[in-house]
Amino acid sequence: MPEYVIDVDILLTQVRAALKRGDLSSAVGLLEALRPADQAGVFDDLLPEEQDRLIPHLKPEDSADILEELEEEDAAEVAERLKADNLATILDHMEPDEAADLLGDIKPEIANQALEAMAESEEVRPLLIHKDETAGGLMTTADITLRREMTAEQAISYLRKLSPESESIYYLFVVDDQDKLVGVVNLRDLVVAPRKAKIKKVMNPEVVSIQANADQEEAALIMKRYDLLALPVIDKSNHLLGVITYDDSFDILEEEATEDIYRLGGVVEETSLDVPFLQAVRSRLPWLVINLFMALISAAVLSGFEDTIAQMAALAAFFPIVAGVSGSSGTQTLTVTVRSLATGELEPKDALKVIPRSLSLGAVNGITIGALIALIAYLWKGIPELGLVAGIATMLNMLVTSLAGVLVPFLMNKLKFDPALASPILVTTLSDSLGYLVYLGLASTALVWFI
Amino acid sequence: MPEYVIDVDILLTQVRAALKRGDLSSAVGLLEALRPADQAGVFDDLLPEEQDRLIPHLKPEDSADILEELEEEDAAEVAERLKADNLATILDHMEPDEAADLLGDIKPEIANQALEAMAESEEVRPLLIHKDETAGGLMTTADITLRREMTAEQAISYLRKLSPESESIYYLFVVDDQDKLVGVVNLRDLVVAPRKAKIKKVMNPEVVSIQANADQEEAALIMKRYDLLALPVIDKSNHLLGVITYDDSFDILEEEATEDIYRLGGVVEETSLDVPFLQAVRSRLPWLVINLFMALISAAVLSGFEDTIAQMAALAAFFPIVAGVSGSSGTQTLTVTVRSLATGELEPKDALKVIPRSLSLGAVNGITIGALIALIAYLWKGIPELGLVAGIATMLNMLVTSLAGVLVPFLMNKLKFDPALASPILVTTLSDSLGYLVYLGLASTALVWFI
Numbered sequence: 062m063p064e065y066v067i068d069v070d071i072l073l074t075q076v077r078a079a080l081k082r083g084d085l086s087s088a089v090g091l092l093e094a095l096r097p098a099d100q101a102g103v104f105d106d107l108l109p110e111e112q113d114r115l116i117p118h119l120k121p122e123d124s125a126d127i128l129e130e131l132e133e134e135d136a137a138e139v140a141e142r143l144k145a146d147n148l149a150t151i152l153d154h155m156e157p158d159e160a161a162d163l164l165g166d167i168k169p170e171i172a173n174q175a176l177e178a179m180a181e182s183e184e185v186r187p188l189l190i191h192k193d194e195t196a197g198g199l200m201t202t203a204d205i206t207l208r209r210e211m212t213a214e215q216a217i218s219y220l221r222k223l224s225p226e227s228e229s230i231y232y233l234f235v236v237d238d239q240d241k242l243v244g245v246v247n248l249r250d251l252v253v254a255p256r257k258a259k260i261k262k263v264m265n266p267e268v269v270s271i272q273a274n275a276d277q278e279e280a281a282l283i284m285k286r287y288d289l290l291a292l293p294v295i296d297k298s299n300h301l302l303g304v305i306t307y308d309d310s311f312d313i314l315e316e317e318a319t320e321d322i323y324r325l326g327g328v329v330e331e332t333s334l335d336v337p338f339l340q341a342v343r344s345r346l347p348w349l350v351i352n353l354f355m356a357l358i359s360a361a362v363l364s365g366f367e368d369t370i371a372q373m374a375a376l377a378a379f380f381p382i383v384a385g386v387s388g389s390s391g392t393q394t395l396t397v398t399v400r401s402l403a404t405g406e407l408e409p410k411d412a413l414k415v416i417p418r419s420l421s422l423g424a425v426n427g428i429t430i431g432a433l434i435a436l437i438a439y440l441w442k443g444i445p446e447l448g449l450v451a452g453i454a455t456m457l458n459m460l461v462t463s464l465a466g467v468l469v470p471f472l473m474n475k476l477k478f479d480p481a482l483a484s485p486i487l488v489t490t491l492s493d494s495l496g497y498l499v500y501l502g503l504a505s506t507a508l509v510w511f512i
Numbered sequence: 513m514p515e516y517v518i519d520v521d522i523l524l525t526q527v528r529a530a531l532k533r534g535d536l537s538s539a540v541g542l543l544e545a546l547r548p549a550d551q552a553g554v555f556d557d558l559l560p561e562e563q564d565r566l567i568p569h570l571k572p573e574d575s576a577d578i579l580e581e582l583e584e585e586d587a588a589e590v591a592e593r594l595k596a597d598n599l600a601t602i603l604d605h606m607e608p609d610e611a612a613d614l615l616g617d618i619k620p621e622i623a624n625q626a627l628e629a630m631a632e633s634e635e636v637r638p639l640l641i642h643k644d645e646t647a648g649g650l651m652t653t654a655d656i657t658l659r660r661e662m663t664a665e666q667a668i669s670y671l672r673k674l675s676p677e678s679e680s681i682y683y684l685f686v687v688d689d690q691d692k693l694v695g696v697v698n699l700r701d702l703v704v705a706p707r708k709a710k711i712k713k714v715m716n717p718e719v720v721s722i723q724a725n726a727d728q729e730e731a732a733l734i735m736k737r738y739d740l741l742a743l744p745v746i747d748k749s750n751h752l753l754g755v756i757t758y759d760d761s762f763d764i765l766e767e768e769a770t771e772d773i774y775r776l777g778g779v780v781e782e783t784s785l786d787v788p789f790l791q792a793v794r795s796r797l798p799w800l801v802i803n804l805f806m807a808l809i810s811a812a813v814l815s816g817f818e819d820t821i822a823q824m825a826a827l828a829a830f831f832p833i834v835a836g837v838s839g840s841s842g843t844q845t846l847t848v849t850v851r852s853l854a855t856g857e858l859e860p861k862d863a864l865k866v867i868p869r870s871l872s873l874g875a876v877n878g879i880t881i882g883a884l885i886a887l888i889a890y891l892w893k894g895i896p897e898l899g900l901v902a903g904i905a906t907m908l909n910m911l912v913t914s915l916a917g918v919l920v921p922f923l924m925n926k927l928k929f930d931p932a933l934a935s936p937i938l939v940t941t942l943s944d945s946l947g948y949l950v951y952l953g954l955a956s957t958a959l960v961w962f963i
Contacts, residue, residue, distance in 0.1 A: 096720075098737045109539035198549055223702045230700050231682055231741075248699055249681050253672045269547075285766075286549045288743070288759045307758060308739045312752065314738075314762070319771035319851055322776065326838050326847025334852055334866065338873070345844050346877050351883060352840045357888070359832035360808075362712035367825040381944055389778050389803045393796050396777025400770055401785055422789070426797050430804060436809070493832055 067095065069102040077101055080111050080415060089118050101130030107167055113142055117207070123152035134335055149178035152185070158201035158309070161188035167361055184308040188303065196280040197273030200294040200303030200315065207235045207246060209261035213254040216246070234301055235264045242293055242301045250426040270295045280305050281313035282405065323405055324481035325396065327352070355490040360385070361493050366501040368510040376504055379434070384496035386430055387458035391488040394419055394466025399480045402470060412471040414494060416464065423463025431456030446507055454500035462492045520553040527554055531562050540569050552581030560707025564593055564692040576605035579614060583784055588617040596622070600629035601635070609652035610761070613637035635827065639754065648724030650764065651754030653747040658686045658697060660712035664718050665844060667697070667700055683742040685752055687716050693752045720744045724753055731756050732764035733856065772854055775932035776847065778803070779853040806941040810835070817952040826893055827955055830885070830902040835947040837881055838909035842939040845870055845917025850931045854920060863922040867915065884909030897958055905951035913943045 072091060079088035084453050090114070092100050104112060104127050116139070117126055128136045128151060140148055140163055152160045152175055164172040164185065174180050184202045191197030205223060207216050216233070232252065233243035244264030253264045271280050284292050284307060292305045299456045325333060330344045363370070370376055398415070401407035407415065431452040438448030470480035523542060530539035543566070555578050557565060567575055567590070571681035579587045579602060591599055591614055601627055603611045615623040615636065615836070627633050635653045642648025658667050671681070672687050684702065688696040695715030705714045707961060721744045735743050735758060743756045774782060781795045821827055825906050858866065876878070882903040889899030919940050921931035 062751065096738055098739075104894045106858060140656065143887050185959045191933035210704065217703055242865070252668055252699065252703060285762055287547055287548075288762075290758075307741075310760065311736055311739075311765070314766060315769070315855065318766070318773070322769070322773050322851050325773065326843050328844045328847055330846065332858055334848070337868070340868075341873055342876055345841070345873065348844070348878060349837055349841055349881050350876055350884065353833060353837050353884060353888075356833045356836045359836075363831065364826070364829040367828070370828050372820060374818040374825075375869055377818070377821050377828055377831075378815040380828075381807045381835070382804060382833070382946075383809045385810075385940075385944070386800055390796070390800055393799070396779055397782065397785070398773055400773050404766065404770065404786055405641045418789070418792075422792055422796065425793055426800055430800050433801065433804060437804075448682065449918050487838075493836070497832075 064265075066238060067099050069099060072099070072107050074104045076107070076115075077111070077413055082115065085114070085118050086114060093120065093123050097126035099132050105131055105447055107136075109142065113149075116143065117147060119333040121150045121154045124151045126475065129155055132333055133162070133166055134333065136163055138361070139396060140322060141171055141173075143165050145174040147176045147265055149180075150510045153179055156201050157184045157188055158199065158303075162184045162193075162198075165193065168381050193275055194277050196271045196275045196292075196294050197302065197303060199277045199309050200273070200305045203301055203304045204299065204434055205230065205232055205233060205292070206240075207233050207260050207264075207450065209235055209243065209259065209264070211235070213251055213258045213260070213263060214256040215311045216251055220239045230443060232289075234268070234293050234304070235260055236301050241299045242295055244268060245293070247357050256467055268293060271298075271305075272297065277313050278317050281310040283309040284315065286353070321399065321481045324479060325399065325485055327485065329482065352486060354480070355486055356493070358490055359493040359497055362497045362501070366497075366505060369501055369505040373504070375444070375447065376501065377501065378442070379408065379438065379447070380497065382434055383451055383458065383500045384493045386434075387427075387455055387462050387496055388489050388492040390423065390426060390430075390459045390494045391466045392485065393464030394423070394463050395470060395475060395484050395488050397456065398467050399484060402474060402480055409471060409474050412467065416467055419463045419467045423460045425457040427459035427463075436460050450503045450507055451500060454496060455502075457499055458492060458496045459479075461495060462488060465491050518550050520550060520557070523550070523554045524557050527558070527566075529563070531558075533563065536556060536565070536569050541719060544571065544574050544914045545562040546568055548577035548581050551580045556582055556586055559594065560589075567594065568598060572605045574603045580606055580610045582614070583786065584617055585707045585746045585784065585786055587614055591626075592618050592622055596625040596860065597629050599626045600631075604630055604632050607638055607639055607652050608635040609650065612637045613644075613649075615640060617643065622849060643726055645728050645754060647722045647726045647728055647743075647745050648726060648753065650728045650731060650760050651724070651756050652686055654744070654752055654953050655757045656681065656684060657691075657752065658684050658711050658715075660686060660688070660694065660710065660715070662711045663707065664702055664708040664709045664711070664714060668701055681738075683755075684754070685719070685744050685779075686711055687752050691752055693721060693746055694752045695719060696744070698741075719744060721750075722756075722762055723748065728764050729768050732761040732768070735761040747959030768854070772850065773933045775930060776850065776936055778936065780933065803813060803937060806937055807944070809910060809941055810944040813948045813952070817948075820952055820956040825956070826895070826898065827952065829893070830898070830951065831948065833885055834909065834951045835944045837885075838906055838913050838947055839940050839943040840879075841874065841877060841881075841910045842917045842943045843936065844933050845874070845914050846939050851916050853925055853931055860922060860925055860954060865920065867918055871911065875912045878907040878910035878914075882908065890962065898955075899955045901958055902951060905947060905954055908950055909943055909947045914948060917944050 072095065076088045076091050079091065092103060095103065100123065107115070107302060119190045131139065152163070156161070176186070179185070188200065188202065205220065220230070228255065231247065231248045232245045235246060237243050244266045245268045246260060246264045246289065247293055250263055267289055267367060269289065271283060271294055273294050280292055284291070286306070290307045293301055294303045294305060328344055329348055333342055403476060434455050435448035435452030438451050439445050465488050470484045472481040473483045514707045521919070523546065527539050527542050530542065543554060545555065551574065557861055579591065582590065603614070606614070615627065625799055628637070631635065639651065639653065647706045656671070667684070682699050683701065684697045685693060688694050695717045696719045697711060697715045705960060713898065720734060720738055720740065722734060724745050724747055727910055731743055735756070741758045744752055745756060747753055778799045780799055782953070885906050886899035886903030889902050890896050916939050924931040925935045
């Protein structure tokens with residue numbers, strides 16, 4: 062846990078105390094002295110009625126900062142409780158992309174009223190048409206663009222005149238008469254350029270850009286790959302539609318990592334701890350039902366060997382070992398494969414290249430673990446044959462799962478399923494059912510000798 | 513998979529063909545036309561002898577870009593094969609933080625020779641003393657600092673004179689005579705400020721900073737929280753030592769997410785697909801051995817019920833279901849808890865608050881799954897009592913694991929173990945052994961009735 066610069070809890074107590082004694086201006090003062098993320102941290106922990114008392118007294122830019130920093134669901138709840146004109150003023154002070162996101166999260170009739178009442182709704186409306194998960198859904202308005210014939214000095218005066226607060230000013234995009242993207246100047250180069258230099262000489266004409274309908278994760282990965290502070294979003298004819306800023310790509314990469322972690326853990330669509338209870342049930346229960354039906358395969362295998370088990374119940378003691386340890390081994394391989402595919406370290410075409418290494422790892426680990434199991438079985442149960450059977454079954458099973466841990470994610474990727482979601486259950490089912498099958502199959506063949 | 517702007521494979525083929533026909537200048541031209549990340553992508557796929565032929569002909573700044581962009585291990589291999597003076601020239605062209613990292617990754621005698629031969633080793637030497645995982649290990653030199661009494665115009669002329677290439681120029685830090693940090697000016701504010709305005713009027717005196725010995729993840733989380741492009745690193749007396757830039761914090765957050773994903777999957781210390789084979793074995797085998805010994809607990813439970821199993825082998829069919837499904841349910845809860853702790857969404861002090869919700873989820877899912885199992889057991893085996901026993905055991909087990917999925921990670925966190933590493937095995941062992949215990953315990957008590 063990092064220690065942040067302020068202690069949100071102490072501030073929270075102070076703000077609460079001020080509100081309790083009716084001292085609104087102290088409460089407001091305490092909050093406005095903080096950085097946006099901390100303002101939101103304190104605000105989020107207030108009760109709804111405390112939030113509602115406070116917000117009309119905050120400066121609209123502070124309320125805007127707070128709504129930008131809150132989790133989406135929390136911001137939507139606060140916004141829906143505001144009066145339409147109060148909400149509109151706050152929306153006018155938000156970054157256009159954040160305002161558009163918030164409008165998309167609240168009830169349509171409230172959103173429409175607020176849009177009507179906004180002074181600068183024209184900045185936000187074009188952003189509303191893009192789907193949430195696309196590059197267009199992530200972009201904000203590019204409010205400052207340069208022209209090729211401007212000089213560096215003119216461009217700087219222009220910036221000084223507009224005195225923009227925008228987070229996107231570090232990269233300035235250059236467009237032609239038809240608003241087509243023709244270049245990019247970063248603020249650093251503009252500042253150090255000779256005053257009379259034309260923008261067309263200062264700009265870089267090879268701009269990395271992305272189509273509005275591309276996936277947001279693609280946008281974030283491109284920004285990370287090329288260390289970009291801003292990525293211009295264009296339509297099919299290269300018109301500049303907007304800009305994605307680095308803070309959003311930060312958030313997307315973290316969201317996508319969380320999604321992968323959750324899906325590997327069998328949690329399908331929770332985005333935060335605060336999702337409604339029923340959504341949490343919907344996110345987890347179907348997955349457990351699928352698990353249940355997949356477990357029936359192992360159950361059927363075991364059921365087929367009922368006679369063997371009845372004859373030698375000692376076999377059962379090694380079930381968790383034979384199935385469990387190779388399951389863990391499969392999970393290891395699978396985890397590395399899924400994550401490497403997600404970060405782009407591993408490309409789908411390279412599937413075959415990693416198999417020999419994975420099999421060698423499986424062999425080394427399998428022989429070691431198999432030998433250990435044989436030893437344990439012998440020492441514990443005193444039946445060398447049982448140890449041999451359990452050890453061999455585990456070793457073979459680990460070889461198979463180390464292959465499956467690579468092939469299954471690649472196959473899922475090829476079939477356009479998310480490997481993080483679909484692979485773990487398949488690998489676990491395979492290692493369980495195959496583990497029982499080999500173990501009990503060997504045991505029933507060998508039973509003639511060892512009882 | 514995102515499509516990047518260039519196709520690395522096509523370029524690779526072209527570069528290879530040029531090298532094969534001895535046309536070094538074409539090969540160099542092809543590579544130098546690319547962006548650094550793509551240069552590194554192509555270069556990485558060349559054979560070592562091809563890399564060695566190419567590198568003396570590249571501009572040092574391009575070689576520097578490539579070494580910066582390669583994975584650490586790959587960059588170290590390339591560097592160790594270079595001549596000391598060639599390596600020194602390239603190091604001089606690298607960002608100081610990247611040069612320091614590379615020097616730390618190669619053989620000490622090669623590193624020392626290269627440092628001796630460098631023209632600007634004084635920028636790199638101070639960075640070498642900080643540990644890799646700390647804020648100091650992540651920072652680069654702050655090569656441009658401003659003074660309070662400068663005007664905006666003087667500051668801009670100063671920038672124009674130095675014409676820095678540094679990535680850290682978007683935030684300019686202000687220091688006093690003793691090099692103590694007193695403020696920050698962002699380039700945007702400097703550009704739009706009146707020309708005669710003093711820096712002390714333009715700067716923000718409340719700078720977020722971090723101590724050099726703080727953890728690198730803390731630095732990255734602070735930068736993300738406050739949307740910072742650069743974070744100044746200070747010593748205990750507030751002297752400015754260096755700056756961490758946003759691209760590094762990007763990388764750290766991705767590394768930490770990968771580490772969590774790997775640890776949840778039982779992969780302890782692999783950082784990339786290319787780690788040496790023996791390190792991969794060391795990263796996975798001990799974990800499997802621990803799994804094996806934990807599985808012995810379940811094995812002991814099963815062994816204790818050998819008589820019951822021998823009397824009614826049909827019980828065995830439901831082992832994978834009773835243990836497996838509640839294991840999955842525990843993994844779901846655990847995954848959400850571990851990730852929320854890592855991103856800071858959940859704070860350690862809030863453990864108790866999430867338990868009621870987790871238990872309710874466990875109850876709803878447990879009753880549903882328990883009922884389904886009872887139904888399946890009845891339909892399949894035609895023994896209603898068996899179904900009842902398996903269903904009740906699963907339901908109880910899911911309640912316990914939904915509690916354990918919260919408590920275990922919190923406890924690990926409190927005990928300063930990484931919850932991602934220690935929790936999964938504990939929760940799985942608990943759900944397995946407890947599942948067998950309750951199921952077989954109930955069954956052996958009820959056996960008198962149903963056979």
